Amino acid sequence: MTTSAKALSERASSTSTASGTGTTRRRRETRAAWLFLAPDAVGLLLFVALPMVFALALSLFDVDGFGNYRWIGLDNFHRMLSDPMLSRAIWVTVKYVVLFVPLSFVAGLGLALLVWNKFPGVAAVRTLFFLPNALSLVVIGLLWQFLLVDKQGVLTHAARPFGLGDVSFLGDPKWALATYVFISVWYSMGYQMLLFMAGLNDIEGEHLDAARVDGAGAWQRFRHVIWPLLGPTSFFVLITSLVASVTGLQAFDLVYVLTKGGPDNQTSTVVFYIYQQAFSFGHFGYAAAITVMLVAFLVAVTAVLFKATGGGRFHAR
Amino acid sequence: MTRPVQPPPPTAGRPSRRALLGSVAGAGAAALLSGCGDDNNTDELSFWNFYGPSPTPSPTSDWFTSVIGEWNRNNDVKVRPRFIANAAYINGNTLQTAFSAGSGPDIFLLSPGDFLRYQNGGALLDLTPFLPKGVRADYVPGALDTRTVDGRVYALPMEIEPLVIYYDRRAFEKAHVAEGDLPKTWDQFLSLATKLTTKSRFGAMFETLPGYYQNFVWYPFLWQGGGGAVKDGKSTFDSTAARNALGFWQETQRRHIAPKSALGGGSGDTPSNLAAGYCAMQQSGIWAVADLKLQAPKFDYGIFPLPIPDGGKHVTDGGGWAFAVNAKGKNPEAAAEFVAWALASTDRAGIDRARKWNTVAKTNLPPRASVRKAAEAHDAFTSGVLETFATQIAPTLRSEPRYPPEVYKAISDAIQGTQLSGKDPQQAAREASDVIDNFLLTYRGGSIL
Numbered sequence: 001m002t003t004s005a006k007a008l009s010e011r012a013s014s015t016s017t018a019s020g021t022g023t024t025r026r027r028r029e030t031r032a033a034w035l036f037l038a039p040d041a042v043g044l045l046l047f048v049a050l051p052m053v054f055a056l057a058l059s060l061f062d063v064d065g066f067g068n069y070r071w072i073g074l075d076n077f078h079r080m081l082s083d084p085m086l087s088r089a090i091w092v093t094v095k096y097v098v099l100f101v102p103l104s105f106v107a108g109l110g111l112a113l114l115v116w117n118k119f120p121g122v123a124a125v126r127t128l129f130f131l132p133n134a135l136s137l138v139v140i141g142l143l144w145q146f147l148l149v150d151k152q153g154v155l156t157h158a159a160r161p162f163g164l165g166d167v168s169f170l171g172d173p174k175w176a177l178a179t180y181v182f183i184s185v186w187y188s189m190g191y192q193m194l195l196f197m198a199g200l201n202d203i204e205g206e207h208l209d210a211a212r213v214d215g216a217g218a219w220q221r222f223r224h225v226i227w228p229l230l231g232p233t234s235f236f237v238l239i240t241s242l243v244a245s246v247t248g249l250q251a252f253d254l255v256y257v258l259t260k261g262g263p264d265n266q267t268s269t270v271v272f273y274i275y276q277q278a279f280s281f282g283h284f285g286y287a288a289a290i291t292v293m294l295v296a297f298l299v300a301v302t303a304v305l306f307k308a309t310g311g312g313r314f315h316a317r
Numbered sequence: 318m319t320r321p322v323q324p325p326p327p328t329a330g331r332p333s334r335r336a337l338l339g340s341v342a343g344a345g346a347a348a349l350l351s352g353c354g355d356d357n358n359t360d361e362l363s364f365w366n367f368y369g370p371s372p373t374p375s376p377t378s379d380w381f382t383s384v385i386g387e388w389n390r391n392n393d394v395k396v397r398p399r400f401i402a403n404a405a406y407i408n409g410n411t412l413q414t415a416f417s418a419g420s421g422p423d424i425f426l427l428s429p430g431d432f433l434r435y436q437n438g439g440a441l442l443d444l445t446p447f448l449p450k451g452v453r454a455d456y457v458p459g460a461l462d463t464r465t466v467d468g469r470v471y472a473l474p475m476e477i478e479p480l481v482i483y484y485d486r487r488a489f490e491k492a493h494v495a496e497g498d499l500p501k502t503w504d505q506f507l508s509l510a511t512k513l514t515t516k517s518r519f520g521a522m523f524e525t526l527p528g529y530y531q532n533f534v535w536y537p538f539l540w541q542g543g544g545g546a547v548k549d550g551k552s553t554f555d556s557t558a559a560r561n562a563l564g565f566w567q568e569t570q571r572r573h574i575a576p577k578s579a580l581g582g583g584s585g586d587t588p589s590n591l592a593a594g595y596c597a598m599q600q601s602g603i604w605a606v607a608d609l610k611l612q613a614p615k616f617d618y619g620i621f622p623l624p625i626p627d628g629g630k631h632v633t634d635g636g637g638w639a640f641a642v643n644a645k646g647k648n649p650e651a652a653a654e655f656v657a658w659a660l661a662s663t664d665r666a667g668i669d670r671a672r673k674w675n676t677v678a679k680t681n682l683p684p685r686a687s688v689r690k691a692a693e694a695h696d697a698f699t700s701g702v703l704e705t706f707a708t709q710i711a712p713t714l715r716s717e718p719r720y721p722p723e724v725y726k727a728i729s730d731a732i733q734g735t736q737l738s739g740k741d742p743q744q745a746a747r748e749a750s751d752v753i754d755n756f757l758l759t760y761r762g763g764s765i766l
Contacts, residue, residue, distance in 0.1 A: 065417045066438030067645070085726075150576040151517055152595060171525055171577020173738045260408075262527040263577065263737040265730065279410040281722035282434050284417065 052295070059289035065282040076289035086290065088265055089273035092177065093246060096269060099181045100188075100245045105237060107185055108192025109230075113222075115193070116200050126197075130190035137187070137249050141257025144183050145170065170258055173266045180258060180267050184250045192237050199233025200226070235309055239302055246298060247271055270294060359648040362655065364398045365415075365422040367406040376607075380678035384659055384670060394651040396424070408528070416440060416643075423646035424656060426638045427472050429463045429717040430529040430725065435641065437721075437762035441471040442642040447653040448473075452661045452685075459716045460684040464639055466763040472639035473660045475674060476681035478602040479633045479710045480534055482506075482624070483587055486617040488513055488597035499621045503565050506598075506624040510574040513597035520574040522596040523566055524584040527733050532725055533636055533717055534584070534600055535732055538562035540715060541629035546724055547765045550757055554728065555750035561626055563735040563742035570736055577737060588612035602636060603706055606680040620702045622709060635714040637681065663687070672697075682711055719766055727752040 059077070062070040080086055115126045132140060147155045148169040159165060169179040203226060211221045245251060251271040255261060261268035261276070268276075270290065278287035364385065369378030381398060389395045399422065405411050406426070415421045416438075427435060435441050448470065453461060457477075464472040484499075492513050500506040510520030524531040539545070544558025569575035576596065581589020587605040590596055592613035600623070609616055622631055640660055642652040660671060668691050675683040676697035683689045689707075692698060698707035720728070731749040734740035 064434075064438045065413055066435070066440045067416075067419055068438060085730075145578070146580075148578075149580055149595075150578050151519070152580070166573065168577035171737065256408075260526045260528055262733055263525065264733040264740075265527075275410075279413045281726070282413070282438065 055288040055291050058285055059292050061285045063284035063288075065278070065284050072285070076286045077293070079286060080290060080293065085265070085268075086270075086273060089268050089270045092266065092268055093251075093270045095177060096181060096184075096251075097242065097245045099178075100184050101238065101241050103181065104185045104188045104192055104241050105234075107189040108237060109196050109234075111189055111193040112196030112200055116197060126193070129193055132187045133191050137253035138257050140183070140187060141254050144179075145258060148179065171263055173264045176259055176263055176266045180254060183254060183258070184245070187250060187254075188241065188244070192241065195237050195240075196230070196233060199230045202233075203229045231309075235305070239305065242301065243298055247294065357647060359651070360394050362394060362396045362423040362646070362648060362652050364396050364424040364655075365401055365406070365412060366398060366426045367401055367403045369400060370398060371400050376678040380674050388655055388658065392655075394648060394655075396655055419645070421643045421646070423643050423648065423652040425641055425643065426475075427641040428529070428638055429636070429719050430533065432464060432472060432639075432719040433721050433763050433765070436466055436471050440644060442644040442646075442649045442653055443469045443471060444473060444642065444653050444656060445469045447650075447657040448661050449657065449663045452663055455663070455685045455687050457684055457686055457689070457714075459635070459714065463716045463719045463766050472641040473656055474637055474639045474684045475660055475671075476637040476679065477684050477714065478604055478636040478681055479706065479714055480537060480600060480602050480636070481620045481622060481633065481706070481710055482598050483591055483601055483605055483618055483620050484598045485591055485594070485596075486619055488518065488594075492597075496619070499619075500624050503624050503626050507565075507568055507572065507574070510569065510598060511572055514574045518594055519576045519596040520598060521569055522575055522579065522584050522590055522599040523569060523736075524600070525575075525577050525579070525737065526583060527729050529725060530583070530585065531732060532720075532728055533634055535562065535566065535728075536718060537623050537632055537634045537715075538565055540632045541623070541625045543629075546718070546720060546728060546753065547757065552750040552753035552757065554731075554753055555747045559731075559746045559749075560742040563731060563745055565626070566732065567735045567739065567742065571739070587618075588616075591618065592616040603680050603682060603703075606702055606706075610680075618702075620705055622713065631713040632715050633710055633713050634717050635682070636717045637684070661685075676703075682706060682714075716766070719763075721756070721760065721762070721765065723756040723760075724753050724765065727756070 060071065060073060062072045062075075111129050115122055115129070147153050150156065150168045150171065151165075153169075156165065156167070156169065159167065167175055169175050207225050207229070208221060211225050216224065246269075251269045252275060255267050255269055255272045256275075259267045261272050271294075274287045274290050274294075277283045277290065366381060369375075369381030371378035378400075385396045385398050401409075401411055407428070412421070412425060416435075421440065427441075445468075453470070456474075460474050460477065461470055464470055464474060489495075494509065494512070498509070500509045506521070513520035524534050539559055539562045542556075542558030542561050544556045544562065545553045547553065570577065579586070579590055580593060580595050584590070584599065585601050585605070586608070587599055587601050588608055591599040591601075592609060609618065623633055625631055640656040642649055642656055646652055658667070661667070662670070668685075668687050671683060671685060671688040672691045672695065675681040675688060676692045676695065680703060683692055689698075693707075698704055727749040730752075731745040735742050735745045
């Protein structure tokens with residue numbers, strides 16, 4: 001073998017070895033990636049995907065919660081059509097969503113704009129607004145119950161000069177839902193403030209500077225620069241608050257602690273009704289059927305909103 | 318020849334990525350598996366309850382710990398208590414979730430309101446073969462009725478908790494109301510509550526939160542006028558008695574003499590409401606005697622029987638929990654033996670055990686005549702409010718009904734609608750009755766009492 005041929009052979013051998021090592025390395029990295037993803041994937045599979053499939057299957061059975069299953073096909077879904085209490089729970093949920101989603105949106109955005117500017121103590125103010133999110137909803141429920149108790153509650157006393165001293169904010173059917181919405185907004189606005197702040201911080205300073213140079217006032221800067229650029233964030237806040245108001249923690253925990261669905265079913269949301277059907281009445285199949293209906297509704301609404309708004313990217317349409 | 322590229326050797330003393338992943342996976346698996354204890358050990362019985370061993374020392378917790386300890390010292394099959402906080406046990410989903418998953422406790426506490434659901438679901442073991450001879454006759458009339466199906470006993474009551482009205486003596490004195498003016502009728506009660514209502518205090522308190530408890534405390538007013546909910550497989554709820562009882566509670570709200578929300582643990586919690594000056598009269602159960610003694614020992618109070626409608630009869634609701642055995646548990650026979658030993662033993666030690674629960678650890682009326690007699694021998698019911706319970710209230714007892722959830726919910730909606738939304742009692746009673754009748758058309762299960 002000549003010297004040049006030997007060199008070529010060595011180079012080829014070296015390339016082949018390097019390539020083999022690269023493949024092995026890629027394979028190892030892929031395996032490592034899967035291993036790192038596995039806990040999350042397994043968790044999602046076990047605690048989200050499988051229960052969803054199980055709930056769908058359960059909705060086709062009459063289940064009493066003591067290991068007795070009886071196939072009834074779509075009967076649970078038929079039952080929903082003639083259940084006045086479910087209709088009432090849906091109506092309560094609709095009223096709650098219609099009040100909660102826009103109010104918490106406006107409150108979250110307002111707070112974000114307020115603390116976006118730097119001023120002394122801004123960090124403390126931000127923390128203060130976010131603080132309710134660090135507390136358990138059960139604790140929050142008990143706290144508000146104490147503040148709003150008839151005659152002796154601190155806030156009931158404070159409401160007296162406005163002619164509301166005799167109002168039972170949590171016990172009167174005329175007031176209970178509004179009070180529940182108010183507490184939910186108070187609880188959620190800090191979290192939504194954080195989301196909006198993230199969106200605001202993503203806005204390039206040049207856009208605002210250019211608007212200023214063009215003589216745009218505060219409202220015009222908000223209307224024509226900030227608001228359009230906040231589109232994706234607003235969409236995210238809208239969808240998450242919609243889902244949270246229908247199925248989230250405050251749709252159950254707060255109701256459970258504050259009113260137990262009362263007074264006179266005025267705060268009995270669909271999620272609370274599902275809980276009652278399953279755990280108080282032992283109708284697990286029916287509860288699963290309502291859950292399936294609820295999830296299907298939320299998926300459909302989200303898809304429609306996504307399609308209609310392009311995921312909040314209005315300016316790109 | 319070029320030297321093949323080798324991966325760097327693992328640094329000594331620092332775990333490799335693979336080793337790290339392996340240990341994380343191993344730890345995860347161990348954590349998962351650690352949740353799967355030895356569920357098939359038939360020599361260990363789980364006993365779920367909301368008394369003990371409690372993280373906060375209490376006489377009730379001590380009783381549970383002591384009784385279970387005594388059993389464990391003398392038997393090969395051991396009982397392992399699991400404490401579940403009261404709110405989570407009574408209103409939560411812990412117990413039901415465990416049964417749904419097929420891993421319900423071997424022994425557990427059961428309320429009359431839940432009895433039929435568990436019995437119809439086949440979750441309760443027939444305790445009859447395990448009861449000492451003659452002990453059924455020792456139970457006071459009615460005490461076993463709502464735990465019995467077709468003559469077989471499926472749960473053993475540990476207590477009877479009758480309801481009365483507690484009142485604040487200071488508030489009465491301030492309003493110049495003498496003990497002789499204690500109200501006997503609904504009208505007298507409403508007048509007195511109006512008189513006792515001030516800017517910062519309500520004259521009376523009844524439960525306003527929807528739930529089994531609200532129904533439980535409302536039933537006596539239904540019964541006082543001769544009303545009921547179900548008889549011979551049909552609804553009897555659309556009656557004058559039901560309309561009047563709904564109207565009575567509605568009137569307390571219309572006159573603004575009762576609150577729509579309670580302090581503390583709700584309308585059964587006397588230390589947080591009556592003793593705190595939130596109301597002057599409060600409906601609650603015999604458990605409040607122990608609660609007030611423990612939490613408000615200086616509070617001066619009295620009790621009187623629930624007021625009745627004109628021409629009505631005195632009757633109160635005898636609540637109380639029972640021990641039950643999971644028919645699909647690990648060792649149901651051993652569990653039944655424990656329950657029978659703990660609550661139904663007829664020897665002196667057994668009677669004393671039950672006496673201590675009913676009059677030392679708690680304040681209840683004992684469900685067994687022999688236990689009541691032993692308690693009287695220890696002067697438990699010879700003075701104060703407990704004497705009133707034993708002499709005046711006990712003869713008016715009626716067991717808490719065991720209505721299925723559908724019946725309970727229909728009645729609950731009628732109570733809530735009339736009490737808080739001002740709904741016409743006649744309409745509410747009729748609607749509830751229709752719902753109950755509709756449900757009864759397809760109901761199959763234990764008799765509704």
